[in-house]
Amino acid sequence: xxxxxxxxxxxxxxxxxxxxxxxxxxxxxxxxxxxxxxxxxxxxxxxxxxxxxxxxxxxxxxxxxxxxxxxxxxxxxxxxxxxxxxxxxxxxxxxxxxxxxxxxxxxxxxxxxxxxxxxxxxxxxxxxxxxxxxxxxxxxxxxxxxxxxxxxxxxxxxxxxxxxxxxxxxxxxxxxxxxxxxxxxxxxxxxxxxxxxxxxxxxxxxxxxxxxxxxxxxxxxxxxxxxxxxxxxxxxxxxxxxxxxxxxxxxxxxxxxxxxxxxxx
Amino acid sequence: xxxxxxxxxxxxxxxxxxxxxxxxxxxxxxxxxxxxxxxxxxxxxxxxxxxxxxxxxxxxxxxxxxxxxxxxxxxxxxxxxxxxxxxxxxxxxxxxxxxxxxxxxxxxxxxxxxxxxxxxxxxxxxxxxxxxxxxxxxxxxxxxxxxxxxxxxxxxxxxxxxxxxxxxxxxxxxxxxxxxxxxxxxxxxxxxxxxxxxxxxxxxxxxxxxxxxxxxxxxxxxxxxxxxxxxxxxxxxxxxxxxxxxxxxxxxxxxxxxxxxxxxxxxxxxxxxxxxxxxxxxx
Numbered sequence: 001x002x003x004x005x006x007x008x009x010x011x012x013x014x015x016x017x018x019x020x021x022x023x024x025x026x027x028x029x030x031x032x033x034x035x036x037x038x039x040x041x042x043x044x045x046x047x048x049x050x051x052x053x054x055x056x057x058x059x060x061x062x063x064x065x066x067x068x069x070x071x072x073x074x075x076x077x078x079x080x081x082x083x084x085x086x087x088x089x090x091x092x093x094x095x096x097x098x099x100x101x102x103x104x105x106x107x108x109x110x111x112x113x114x115x116x117x118x119x120x121x122x123x124x125x126x127x128x129x130x131x132x133x134x135x136x137x138x139x140x141x142x143x144x145x146x147x148x149x150x151x152x153x154x155x156x157x158x159x160x161x162x163x164x165x166x167x168x169x170x171x172x173x174x175x176x177x178x179x180x181x182x183x184x185x186x187x188x189x190x191x192x193x194x195x196x197x198x199x200x201x202x203x204x205x206x207x208x209x210x211x212x213x214x215x216x217x218x219x220x221x222x223x224x225x226x227x228x229x230x231x232x233x234x235x236x237x238x239x240x241x242x243x244x245x246x247x248x249x250x251x252x253x254x255x256x257x258x259x260x261x262x263x264x265x
Numbered sequence: 266x267x268x269x270x271x272x273x274x275x276x277x278x279x280x281x282x283x284x285x286x287x288x289x290x291x292x293x294x295x296x297x298x299x300x301x302x303x304x305x306x307x308x309x310x311x312x313x314x315x316x317x318x319x320x321x322x323x324x325x326x327x328x329x330x331x332x333x334x335x336x337x338x339x340x341x342x343x344x345x346x347x348x349x350x351x352x353x354x355x356x357x358x359x360x361x362x363x364x365x366x367x368x369x370x371x372x373x374x375x376x377x378x379x380x381x382x383x384x385x386x387x388x389x390x391x392x393x394x395x396x397x398x399x400x401x402x403x404x405x406x407x408x409x410x411x412x413x414x415x416x417x418x419x420x421x422x423x424x425x426x427x428x429x430x431x432x433x434x435x436x437x438x439x440x441x442x443x444x445x446x447x448x449x450x451x452x453x454x455x456x457x458x459x460x461x462x463x464x465x466x467x468x469x470x471x472x473x474x475x476x477x478x479x480x481x482x483x484x485x486x487x488x489x490x491x492x493x494x495x496x497x498x499x500x501x502x503x504x505x506x507x508x509x510x511x512x513x514x515x516x517x518x519x520x521x522x523x524x525x526x527x528x529x530x531x532x533x534x535x536x537x538x539x540x541x542x543x544x545x546x547x548x
Contacts, residue, residue: 086438098429101448116439
């Protein structure tokens with residue numbers, strides 16, 4: 001399998017300060033990669049670098065290389081970024097509600113993307129939007145509803161439908177399930193796994209929760225303070241964590257997770 | 266929006282009053298019983314009678330005919346001022362949150378400079394520079410009310426422009442105009458509508474004050490403010506003279522302000538009444 005995304009020596013700087021240091025990652029076409037770490041470990045900055053949307057004031061270092069499907073993404077100007085960001089790489093974030101316009105029904109917002117980026121006509125866009133919403137497991141009535149009428153899980157499904165509507169090669173889910181309660185979280189993760197299987201989408205899943213990532217991903221990166229501490233399959237990382245920090249993460253799960261509670265009952 | 270406005274008692278009332286005034290302004294000259302400029306030396310300063318429903322002025326001109334003709338001029342002038350203010354206030358206001366720092370800084374400074382100019386003096390200066398005419402005077406007034414529009418637009422557009430859904434639309438390649446029209450404008454429009462209504466009232470007052478002082482108008486042409494002035498000069502001969510033009514001004518301006526209030530109630534947009542009052546205070 002050819003590599004879809006290759007990141008070499010990614011560093012992110014805020015003036016003098018270095019926030020991400022020498023990060024490498026590879027993702028095969030259709031593969032899935034999980035990135036785990038605590039707040040401020042550089043997970044989101046990594047995603048944002050790949051999308052070319054670092055917050056103002058932050059820059060990638062001179063040695064950084066981000067190759068997507070054979071093309072170098074670093075150093076592109078905003079216009080050149082567009083086909084990647086808008087069409088070939090989809091993204092969903094935490095807090096889906098704030099990414100939806102509160103005064104436009106969600107179905108129309110999805111259709112809007114299809115019209116502006118996909119060049120579909122009004123009618124075709126509406127029909128395709130209905131299909132896409134059905135694909136992410138939403139009932140037909142949702143298209144006419146407003147964001148505030150939907151639950152967080154449903155909002156995130158709408159966001160996923162929007163993110164995949166241009167049939168991207170890569171979907172980045174940055175803490176996409178963090179704000180959702182556990183059952184909904186599981187449903188959204190299932191949906192992501194299912195989409196991957198159906199469409200051959202590659203997935204980067206970012207979470208602070210090792211268990212979430214382990215469920216879905218083939219490979220896991222553990223980040224701390226902008227550096228990769230550990231990488232491997234979820235089984236490797238979970239069974240014999242090489243690094244002290246990873247061990248604490250896994251232990252925390254063993255100590256406070258539901259498995260322990262169950263084994264006691 | 267119009268439907269809920271009609272259900273609002275104050276809003277419906279004010280709309281009706283304004284509609285009546287507009288009808289007067291449009292069809293008034295046709296209804297006028299006399300030529301508003303025709304002088305009748307035999308009937309000076311007459312009290313209301315069957316021949317002259319509202320009496321005559323110092324040159325024997327029919328007051329009703331002059332009022333009807335004056336409505337057109339006064340309303341057109343106020344509308345022109347507001348239109349000028351809308352264009353040079355709202356457009357940069359919208360763009361200032363969108364085009365980035367340098368543009369924002371420049372427009373903010375220009376608007377700040379406008380705010381420092383006193384209405385009447387600026388209008389007098391403009392008419393002195395560009396020639397004495399209502400259009401020139403209204404251009405001046407339009408320029409001076411534009412900061413109100415600019416600030417209202419900015420205040421309403423600012424939180425929307427930085428909302429994640431707007432940023433996301435922009436980053437995923439929606440054209441700037443599309444984003445402004447689709448996502449930003451609907452949030453800004455109610456606030457702009459409210460300020461349009463209340464600034465319309467404010468500009469009517471300004472128009473009246475200017476024409477009262479004889480700025481922006483050549484003497485024979487009738488306006489509400491100008492009639493107020495000539496009537497005031499002959500207050501002792503005809504004490505009721507200023508009553509009708511003054512009432513017309515008060516009622517129309519009141520209806521504009523009431524409409525602004527109603528619009529605010531209906532749309533939930535922030536009020537500009539306070540800043541309109543400031544505008545009045547400066548006049």
